[in-house]
Amino acid sequence: MSNVKSITTDTFRTDVVEASASKPVVVDFWAEWCGPCKKLSPILDEVASELGEDVSVVKVNVDEERTLGGMFQIMSIPSVLIFRNGEKVDEFVGLRSKPDIVAQIQKQL
Secondary structure (H helix, E strand, C coil): CCCCEECCHHHHHHHHHHHHHCCCEEEEEECCCCHHHHHHHHHHHHHHHHHHHHCEEEEEECCCCHHHHHHCCCCCCCEEEEEECCEEEEEEECCCCHHHHHHHHHCCC
């Protein structure tokens, strides 16, 4: 079972901003129709399982949560933002390998 949960505009403050005070929060902006998003999703699920309590991985469906997509000027998906202490500290766009993603997250641990 995945440790990844979907968030909304209403839960963003709690699930990302506040949660990032204690650990990095990885936010995956995706859409159902996005092929690369479907390939990235299981990789992020594995990362979430492997890093366990050290990191939180959440997903934002850009079709359902347009406000969040606009807030962070998401122009291409998948877009992944990494938050720490309430601020965006890193990001990447597109499909990446699991080792690349893990290395990027570990910089924030």
